[in-house]
Amino acid sequence: xxxxxxxxxxxxxxxxxxxxxxxxxxxxxxAIMGPNGSxxxxxAQLLAGREGYQVTxxxxxxxxxDMLAMPPEERARAGVFLAFQYPVEIPGVxxxxxxxxxxxxxxxxxxxPELDAMDFLTLVRDKMKLLGMDEKLxxxxxxxxxxxxxxxxxxxxxxxxxxxxxxxxxETDSGLDIDALKLVADGVxxxxxxxxxxxxxxxxxxxxxxxxxxxxxxxxxGRIVKSGGAELAVELEQYGYGWLxxxxxxx
Amino acid sequence: xxxxxxxxEKMALERVPQYLAGHGLPWVTxxxxxxxxxxxxxxxxxxxxxxxxxxxxxxxxKRTSLAPDNIPPDPASxxxxxxxxxAQESTHLLVFVNGHLSTELSALGELPTGAxxxxxADLMDSNADLPQALFDQQHEHTVFAALNTALTTDxxxxxxxxxxxxxxxxxxxxVASGHGTAIYPRNIFVLGEGAHATVIEHYFGMLExxxxxxxxxxxxxxxxxxxxxxxxxxxxxxxxxxxxIHAEQAAGSRFASHSFAxxxxxxxxxxxxxLNGAECQCSFDGLYLLDGRQHADHHTRIDxxxxxxxxxxxxxxxxxxxxxxxxxxxVVVHPLAAKTDAHQSNRNLLLSRQAEIDTKPQLEIFADxxxxxxxxxxxxxxxxxxxxxxxxxxDAESARSLLIYGFANDIIGRVEAPEMRARIEHLVLDRxxxxxxxxxxx
Numbered sequence: 065x066x067x068x069x070x071x072x073x074x075x076x077x078x079x080x081x082x083x084x085x086x087x088x089x090x091x092x093x094x095a096i097m098g099p100n101g102s103x104x105x106x107x108a109q110l111l112a113g114r115e116g117y118q119v120t121x122x123x124x125x126x127x128x129x130d131m132l133a134m135p136p137e138e139r140a141r142a143g144v145f146l147a148f149q150y151p152v153e154i155p156g157v158x159x160x161x162x163x164x165x166x167x168x169x170x171x172x173x174x175x176x177p178e179l180d181a182m183d184f185l186t187l188v189r190d191k192m193k194l195l196g197m198d199e200k201l202x203x204x205x206x207x208x209x210x211x212x213x214x215x216x217x218x219x220x221x222x223x224x225x226x227x228x229x230x231x232x233x234x235e236t237d238s239g240l241d242i243d244a245l246k247l248v249a250d251g252v253x254x255x256x257x258x259x260x261x262x263x264x265x266x267x268x269x270x271x272x273x274x275x276x277x278x279x280x281x282x283x284x285x286g287r288i289v290k291s292g293g294a295e296l297a298v299e300l301e302q303y304g305y306g307w308l309x310x311x312x313x314x315x
Numbered sequence: 316x317x318x319x320x321x322x323x324e325k326m327a328l329e330r331v332p333q334y335l336a337g338h339g340l341p342w343v344t345x346x347x348x349x350x351x352x353x354x355x356x357x358x359x360x361x362x363x364x365x366x367x368x369x370x371x372x373x374x375x376x377k378r379t380s381l382a383p384d385n386i387p388p389d390p391a392s393x394x395x396x397x398x399x400x401x402a403q404e405s406t407h408l409l410v411f412v413n414g415h416l417s418t419e420l421s422a423l424g425e426l427p428t429g430a431x432x433x434x435x436a437d438l439m440d441s442n443a444d445l446p447q448a449l450f451d452q453q454h455e456h457t458v459f460a461a462l463n464t465a466l467t468t469d470x471x472x473x474x475x476x477x478x479x480x481x482x483x484x485x486x487x488x489x490v491a492s493g494h495g496t497a498i499y500p501r502n503i504f505v506l507g508e509g510a511h512a513t514v515i516e517h518y519f520g521m522l523e524x525x526x527x528x529x530x531x532x533x534x535x536x537x538x539x540x541x542x543x544x545x546x547x548x549x550x551x552x553x554x555x556x557x558x559x560i561h562a563e564q565a566a567g568s569r570f571a572s573h574s575f576a577x578x579x580x581x582x583x584x585x586x587x588x589x590l591n592g593a594e595c596q597c598s599f600d601g602l603y604l605l606d607g608r609q610h611a612d613h614h615t616r617i618d619x620x621x622x623x624x625x626x627x628x629x630x631x632x633x634x635x636x637x638x639x640x641x642x643x644x645x646v647v648v649h650p651l652a653a654k655t656d657a658h659q660s661n662r663n664l665l666l667s668r669q670a671e672i673d674t675k676p677q678l679e680i681f682a683d684x685x686x687x688x689x690x691x692x693x694x695x696x697x698x699x700x701x702x703x704x705x706x707x708x709x710d711a712e713s714a715r716s717l718l719i720y721g722f723a724n725d726i727i728g729r730v731e732a733p734e735m736r737a738r739i740e741h742l743v744l745d746r747x748x749x750x751x752x753x754x755x756x757x
Binding site: 112113114115135136137139140141145146148151152153154155156157161162164165166168169170173205222226 | 697698699700702703704705706707708709710711713714717718720721722723724725728752753756757
């Protein structure tokens with residue numbers, strides 16, 4: 065589904081990603097772990113289509129399309145979703161209007177009719193309930209005045225409504241208390257299926273206790289230095305990133 | 316005195332009295348003549364004056380005629396007008412066409428006991444009891460107010476006895492339908508103790524009307540009275556519009572002013588309130604949405620003259636094309652106004668390199684123990700916000716429109732009358748690419 069080959073990316077002349085290879089197949093859950101500054105968020109944002117990055121080498125293919133040539137809205141319409149580490153506040157635009165606009169753009173692309181107000185409300189209410197979100201958040205401006213936990217849950221709500229094929233979650237666990245974390249993890253787990261791929265970008269192993277990944281990658285200084293099963297995350301938690309970075313330097 | 320005024324004066328003095336209201340009342344004629352002399356003595360303001368530094372009214376001075384005329388609306392426009400009026404049963408509607416009340420188009424509806432809603436021209440012509448404040452020089456904040464006094468055509472007088480509450484908004488629609496028409500509306504709202512009302516002043520220019528409107532609105536609020544005032548400026552693209560809205564507030568009164576400047580070639584609003592009694596609340600909200608070569612100038616002033624009053628001012632501008640916005644907001648806290656709580660902000664979104672904004676928030680504080688803040692910002696659409704929306708499948712153009720709509724909506728959302736709020740929301744969306752689609756989803 066997603067195939068990243070020898071990807072090199074620079075920001076303002078400084079190389080952040082230095083040869084990433086990553087293959088994600090439908091139905092898989094991948095975790096990309098790494099210390100601060102390793103390039104995890106850059107990778108997630110680049111894949112979602114953020115501007116301001118220079119791809120100096122390599123390629124990214126998504127469903128056999130040249131993903132790097134697509135503007136962000138086309139990627140989203142083709143099923144790519146990023147849950148932001150820092151969700152953006154959009155003053156004056158209600159969450160309901162935002163979600164409806166996004167959902168209808170994506171449905172249009174998929175050749176589906178636009179949802180009417182009633183169907184939309186029914187759909188969103190159900191998803192909000194499962195995430196333990198207050199329905200009042202629909203009439204509030206997008207993320208404005210939301211608590212940290214509400215913002216993160218709002219990202220998961222968008223994912224649940226938009227039903228992407230490739231969902232990337234950037235540090236979705238940060239700032240969540242244990243109850244909110246469980247709700248968010250349940251929300252993600254409910255979306256696991258044979259057609260959908262999920263990529264979790266995280267610094268800590270905590271989230272992976274609740275969403276067990278198929279593959280764990282460790283990113284360090286712009287490279288994937290080790291890949292393994294779920295047990296790799298546990299080892300990292302025990303020994304820290306220093307352990308791997310040393311190991312890489314020795315080898 | 317410049318040549319235009321001189322030549323206009325000759326014409327005006329000969330022609331005007333015959334068809335201006337109140338010409339049978341000697342005191343009205345005297346008031347008009349003396350106001351006209353004040354206007355002539357000063358002449359049109361120039362950019363050398365501080366208050367007119369950024370707004371050039373030379374184009375108004377060059378008009379061939381400033382005399383108000385009495386052009387009847389053409390029937391086609393009349394029919395179209397109904398489309399513009401809010402559902403008639405939900406308002407007390409008065410329609411003025413080219414400065415004169417049209418009884419056919421108006422629908423006053425039923426008023427509660429103690430409420431009077433009348434045409435100023437009718438009151439003047441019938442020599443009925445006129446509000447004492449009429450033609451009060453206190454409210455001549457600009458020389459255009461003197462010109463208005465000299466040439467006032469008609470307007471609305473709303474008087475509420477103490478305790479009277481108007482449930483439905485008073486909707487005043489001023490339509491310009493002729494070419495080169497000069498229009499001088501004068502509105503007077505006097506609310507007794509504890510009385511409450513909502514008034515909408517809507518200035519609408521038909522087709523390509525390049526009229527000149529010079530309006531004055533005087534507001535007097537007794538103790539505990541409350542007025543929501545919403546001005547919607549939607550003049551034609553070649554029209555000039557100059558207006559003053561001036562309030563006097565007694566203790567515990569509430570005045571909320573909303574000003575939406577969406578149309579016109581040149582618009583200038585002077586909006587002021589004097590908080591004369593303790594514990595008044597005053598809020599000034601405004602939005603100017605400009606493109607092409609439009610120019611809109613808001614000069615506001617709030618005088619805190621008594622203790623424990625609160626004032627809030629939120630003005631926003633969205634400027635595209637080669638448009639020019641001006642905001643000058645003055646808050647003066649006088650020596651007796653202890654425990655004043657005043658906040659003022661002006662935020663601007665520049666959508667093109669050629670657009671220009673001159674913003675000047677000013678605080679003058681002569682009292683102790685006050686809480687006052689002010690600020691102004693000028694910026695562009697935020698890249699992070701655009702990316703966030705696009706990453707959800709929303710195309711770049713719609714994302715821009717959503718952000719602009721959101722920026723405007725923070726001001727529109729403060730209007731309490733729901734029909735008016737929806738009307739303005741739609742007018743803003745009509746101006747934005749993909750705005751129709753957003754409208755459907757609201």
